[in-house]
Amino acid sequence: MPNLNIRRNDMVKVLAGSDRGKTGRVLRVFPDKGTVLVEHVRVVKKTVSSKRGQRTKGGIAEQESPINISNVSLVCPNCGPARIGYRMDGETRVRLCKKCGQTLPTKK
Ligand SMILES: [Zn+2]
Numbered sequence: 001m002p003n004l005n006i007r008r009n010d011m012v013k014v015l016a017g018s019d020r021g022k023t024g025r026v027l028r029v030f031p032d033k034g035t036v037l038v039e040h041v042r043v044v045k046k047t048v049s050s051k052r053g054q055r056t057k058g059g060i061a062e063q064e065s066p067i068n069i070s071n072v073s074l075v076c077p078n079c080g081p082a083r084i085g086y087r088m089d090g091e092t093r094v095r096l097c098k099k100c101g102q103t104l105p106t107k108k
Contacts, residue, residue, distance in 0.1 A: 005074060005084045005095060006036060010104070012072040013081045014041055019067075023075055027064065035066035042067050078102050 006012060010026045019041045028037040042065045050058035076082040076097035083098040095104045 006069060006072065011075040011077075012036070012038060013075050014038065014067065014071060015073055015081075016071040017042065017067060028066075029069075030066060033066065034069045036069050036072060037064050037066050038072065039064065074104070076100065076102055076104065 006026060006029060008026050008029055011023055012026055013023045014020055022038075022041050024039040024041045026036050027039050030036070043062050044065050046061050046063055048058055048061045073081040074084050076099065078100045079097065079102075082100075084095050084104070085098045086093050087096050087103070088094075089103075096102060097104065
C-alpha cells in the first residue's frame with residue numbers, strides 16, 4: 001500500500017530521481033496510480049505548436065510530471081522531512097509529525 005498520507009498542498013521533499021533533495025508543494029495526487037504532481041519537480045519542456053484559428057503562440061511550455069508517491073516525504077514545518085502519525089481529535093483524524101508532535105493542516 002503506497003503512502004497515502006500525502007494530500008494536495010502539502011510540502012514534500014523528493015527522495016529519489018533527478019530532482020532528489022528538492023522540496024515543493026503537491027499540486028495533485030493520483031491515488032489510483034500512486035503518484036503525485038509536485039510543483040517545480042520533474043519539469044518537462046513541451047513544445048506547443050500554434051493552432052490554426054487560435055491566437056495562441058507556439059513555443060515551449062513547462063509542465064510537471066507525476067512522480068511516485070514513495071519517492072517523496074512529507075515535510076514538517078518545524079523539522080523538515082518527517083514521519084507522519086495520526087491522532088484522533090474528537091471525531092476527526094489529524095495528521096501529526098512523529099518527531100515534534102506538530103499537527104499538519106489538512107486543506108481541502
Ligand atoms: Zn516536526
